Amino acid sequence: MASDVSDLVSDVSESVERIGRRVQLMEVCGTHTVSIFRHGLRSLLPEGLRLVSGPGCPVCVTAQRHIDAAIELARRSGVVIATYGDMVRVPGRCGSLEEQRGAGADVRVVWSARSALELAVRHPQRPVVFLAVGFETTAPATAAVVLEAVRRSVENFFILAAHKLVVPAMLALLEGGSVPLDGFLCPGHVSVVTGSRAYAPVVERFSIPCVIAGFEPHDIVRAIAALVRQVEVGEARIENLYPVAVTASGNHVAQTFLDRVFRVCDAPWLALGVIRESGLELRPEFEWFDALPRFGIELGADVDSPACRCGEVIQGKVMPEECELFGAGCTPLRPVGPCMVSSEGTCSAWYKYRAAMPVHRRPVGTKQPMGPVGLKLLTEPGMCAQPARGSRS
Amino acid sequence: MCLAVPGRIIEISGEMALVDVQGNRTRISCVLTPDARPNDWVLVHAGFAISQLDERLARETWDFLDSSGRDSAADVEGHRGF
Amino acid sequence: MTRVQAHARSVERIVRAHGGGGELMNRFLVDHVLVRLGNAKLNELTDGAVLESPTARLVFTTDSYVVQPLEFPGGGIGRLAVCGTVNDLAVMGGRPLGLSLGLIVEEGFELDRLDRLLDSIAVAAGEAAVDVVTGDTKVVERQNGDGLYINTAGVAALDDSVQLGFAFVRPGDAVVINGTIGDHGLAVLSVREGLEFDTTLESDAAPLNGLIQRVLGAGVRVRFMRDATRGGLAAVLADVAERSGWSVEIEESEIPCRPATRAAAELLGLDLLHVANEGKVVMVIDGDDVERCLSVLREHSYGRRSAAIGRVTDSQPPLVELMTRVGGRRIVARPYGEDLPRIC
Numbered sequence: 001m002a003s004d005v006s007d008l009v010s011d012v013s014e015s016v017e018r019i020g021r022r023v024q025l026m027e028v029c030g031t032h033t034v035s036i037f038r039h040g041l042r043s044l045l046p047e048g049l050r051l052v053s054g055p056g057c058p059v060c061v062t063a064q065r066h067i068d069a070a071i072e073l074a075r076r077s078g079v080v081i082a083t084y085g086d087m088v089r090v091p092g093r094c095g096s097l098e099e100q101r102g103a104g105a106d107v108r109v110v111w112s113a114r115s116a117l118e119l120a121v122r123h124p125q126r127p128v129v130f131l132a133v134g135f136e137t138t139a140p141a142t143a144a145v146v147l148e149a150v151r152r153s154v155e156n157f158f159i160l161a162a163h164k165l166v167v168p169a170m171l172a173l174l175e176g177g178s179v180p181l182d183g184f185l186c187p188g189h190v191s192v193v194t195g196s197r198a199y200a201p202v203v204e205r206f207s208i209p210c211v212i213a214g215f216e217p218h219d220i221v222r223a224i225a226a227l228v229r230q231v232e233v234g235e236a237r238i239e240n241l242y243p244v245a246v247t248a249s250g251n252h253v254a255q256t257f258l259d260r261v262f263r264v265c266d267a268p269w270l271a272l273g274v275i276r277e278s279g280l281e282l283r284p285e286f287e288w289f290d291a292l293p294r295f296g297i298e299l300g301a302d303v304d305s306p307a308c309r310c311g312e313v314i315q316g317k318v319m320p321e322e323c324e325l326f327g328a329g330c331t332p333l334r335p336v337g338p339c340m341v342s343s344e345g346t347c348s349a350w351y352k353y354r355a356a357m358p359v360h361r362r363p364v365g366t367k368q369p370m371g372p373v374g375l376k377l378l379t380e381p382g383m384c385a386q387p388a389r390g391s392r393s
Numbered sequence: 394m395c396l397a398v399p400g401r402i403i404e405i406s407g408e409m410a411l412v413d414v415q416g417n418r419t420r421i422s423c424v425l426t427p428d429a430r431p432n433d434w435v436l437v438h439a440g441f442a443i444s445q446l447d448e449r450l451a452r453e454t455w456d457f458l459d460s461s462g463r464d465s466a467a468d469v470e471g472h473r474g475f
Numbered sequence: 476m477t478r479v480q481a482h483a484r485s486v487e488r489i490v491r492a493h494g495g496g497g498e499l500m501n502r503f504l505v506d507h508v509l510v511r512l513g514n515a516k517l518n519e520l521t522d523g524a525v526l527e528s529p530t531a532r533l534v535f536t537t538d539s540y541v542v543q544p545l546e547f548p549g550g551g552i553g554r555l556a557v558c559g560t561v562n563d564l565a566v567m568g569g570r571p572l573g574l575s576l577g578l579i580v581e582e583g584f585e586l587d588r589l590d591r592l593l594d595s596i597a598v599a600a601g602e603a604a605v606d607v608v609t610g611d612t613k614v615v616e617r618q619n620g621d622g623l624y625i626n627t628a629g630v631a632a633l634d635d636s637v638q639l640g641f642a643f644v645r646p647g648d649a650v651v652i653n654g655t656i657g658d659h660g661l662a663v664l665s666v667r668e669g670l671e672f673d674t675t676l677e678s679d680a681a682p683l684n685g686l687i688q689r690v691l692g693a694g695v696r697v698r699f700m701r702d703a704t705r706g707g708l709a710a711v712l713a714d715v716a717e718r719s720g721w722s723v724e725i726e727e728s729e730i731p732c733r734p735a736t737r738a739a740a741e742l743l744g745l746d747l748l749h750v751a752n753e754g755k756v757v758m759v760i761d762g763d764d765v766e767r768c769l770s771v772l773r774e775h776s777y778g779r780r781s782a783a784i785g786r787v788t789d790s791q792p793p794l795v796e797l798m799t800r801v802g803g804r805r806i807v808a809r810p811y812g813e814d815l816p817r818i819c
Binding site for chain 3: 005006037038039040041042043044085111217218221351
Binding site for chain 2: 115141193214244245246
């Protein structure tokens with residue numbers, strides 16, 4: 001295994017050398033972010049290749065207004081919040097769901113949307129609100145559960161609809177034009193649902209290669225090698241390197257479920273603003289399940305901390321270390337923005353794993369390495385002059 | 394864009410299936426993969442099967458899959474690393 | 476039979492009076508606790524147990540157990556309560572002299588269930604060859620009727636020859652672990668609401684004092700030991716690096732792990748290095764003693780899958796680095812808190 005990977009890494013290095021300039025690739029999947037860091041892949045890649053993490057962590061891109069709505073729901077007496085674990089620590093304006101639980105809210109972590117429905121069935125006197133976040137991989141499950149709720153006449157089950165779509169975000173990033181990219185490492189499991197042809201607009205409109213990859217370290221490096229090879233020969237096409245699970249047209253049944261229950265809408269992304277046709281909202285016939293009107297909650301405006309650069313980080317404009325708050329007022333223990341909260345967030349992964357990078361890779365002007373073990377932070381948490389995002393007393 | 398693992402269907406009852414993931418058995422919904430049958434391999438994500446998998450390709454992709462999907466004594470003794 | 480005794484026998488649940496210090500509590504102690512845990516010292520039911528120590532130095536520790544659910548594959552709160560405290564004493568190099576057992580039981584708790592718990596405490600204490608010599612019972616107001624907390628404290632004799640601590644760790648030392656990681660945490664998760672899955676996984680909860688004394692007795696030069704409980708292997712290694720001022724380098728491919736455990740972690744999106752264990756000790760030993768240490772460990776039933784997983788190095792600043800199975804390198808950090816199952 002290691003020898004395969006090192007062969008592939010050699011291929012990448014040679015290719016990058018022949019290209020003769022820095023190559024910048026973006027991966028748009030939080031699970032890829034984690035896998036890359038967990039296997040130490042960045043430590044293997046050549047200096048001329050920059051791998052940027054994009055807006056692929058659904059927790060990181062959930063707009064603050066949705067977090068705040070979830071927290072408001074959690075505060076309502078009798079309401080049970082059912083959520084994926086990823087969401088529990090994300091800070092909104094007034095703390096996180098975890099903190100609400102400490103204050104008496106009933107917040108339950110579920111692994112499956114079905115568990116949320118079963119909670120509602122078991123506690124018919126209490127409203128259960130499921131936080132429906134995640135990309136196309138996860139949204140079909142929500143759709144299936146809504147349909148099951150209809151079939152079983154479950155009247156105390158609701159969802160906070162915050163699902164997002166990946167390709168519109170990729171296109172918005174490219175339309176913005178501020179991040180030069182040579183290729184995309186595309187999310188394998190989103191592609192299982194959407195099919196590989198979902199990336200056609202990226203390739204056709206912007207001539208940027210898209211390679212779909214699985215999550216084993218070997219798969220990822222192989223995909224990087226394929227991307228770099230396309231760049232080298234001037235190609236721009238979709239390559240599916242996860243054929244075990246991904247087809248050209250995707251999972252029709254899942255797509256049908258999505259289409260039945262949801263319709264595409266404009267959606268707010270954290271710090272990226274509203275991206276057209278990038279989210280999913282319940283169709284009118286399923287409005288009953290929408291937690292917001294049911295509980296009389298209006299989505300507020302997002303108020304981002306002025307110093308928080310999560311938006312730029314998830315667009316790949318800024319590396320975590322280039323954010324002044326990184327490690328200095330924003331740490332995994334005291335996060336300001338979601339990039340640091342989520343275990344998949346770029347900043348969180350960076351903070352935990354980055355010191356393994358060779359010294360010459362660190363951006364010029366960085367202060368002493370701020371690794372997580374045995375080293376003093378240069379400023380103590382809480383000394384940051386800017387108000388922390390979300391009041392955390 | 395998410396965590397999903399390969400598993401083998403042990404039995405199906407209506408829309409629900411019992412799936413084995415390397416010795417861990419859990420019930421998942423097959424409503425998104427209605428053609429799945431016992432002994433098929435599927436990709437499991439958040440309590441749902443989201444895709445059927447070709448078994449041969451699955452073994453190539455995930456090198457830790459063993460033949461039965463259950464811990465054998467040899468596996469328990471011989472396995473290193475994670 | 477007196478009226479009080481008749482009353483006691485027909486009660487199937489704990490009631491407030493069981494903690495009241497009166498006849499009902501006395502009957503509970505005699506009929507339920509002493510019957511299972513009894514020994515010369517405990518049977519006296521005095522306010523305190525008198526212990527004789529063969530050494531001048533003692534190790535003293537305490538821990539409280541609040542795990543939910545109370546029972547899980549391979550163990551339960553009772554077994555944990557004994558093993559956790561015994562292991563804290565053992566990793567300090569101590570030989571346990573006695574344990575205290577404090578029960579805080581919710582009114583309404585089923586007596587049969589409590590009996591089973593006490594049985595498991597007796598079994599674990601027997602394995603560790605240590606007695607529960609004193610204890611306490613309190614009953615608190617009913618919530619759901621199934622709450623139980625345990626506190627155990629322990630005292631151990633510490634031989635003069637035992638010199639352990641972060642200060643003794645030095646570059647060239649080896650890092651050894653006595654078996655597979657992550658089994659306990661995942662076994663507990665497998666029965667938690669919302670996550671239920673059937674598994675071959677079992678908690679590894681086990682008393683390690685016997686195992687550790689064998690290693691010390693074989694002349695292995697041990698610098699430092701810690702059991703890898705909450706926070707997992709990552710937390711222990713982070714402690715070693717942070718407190719000793721030296722770096723630790725570990726090899727992913729050497730870390731013992733059961734395939735089912737790894738798969739369960741993948742399923743839930745957890746990092747195995749962060750998952751709790753209850754029968755694993757991490758030892759930092761002299762680099763030349765690895766063979767001897769492993770051979771002693773592997774002879775013991777709680778050490779069959781022992782492995783040398785890494786080395787202490789002089790790299791600065793002090794970090795814990797993992798050489799991944801594909802040849803990459805990355806830092807291992809202390810986990811934030813409890814890792815939550817993820818979908819992404």
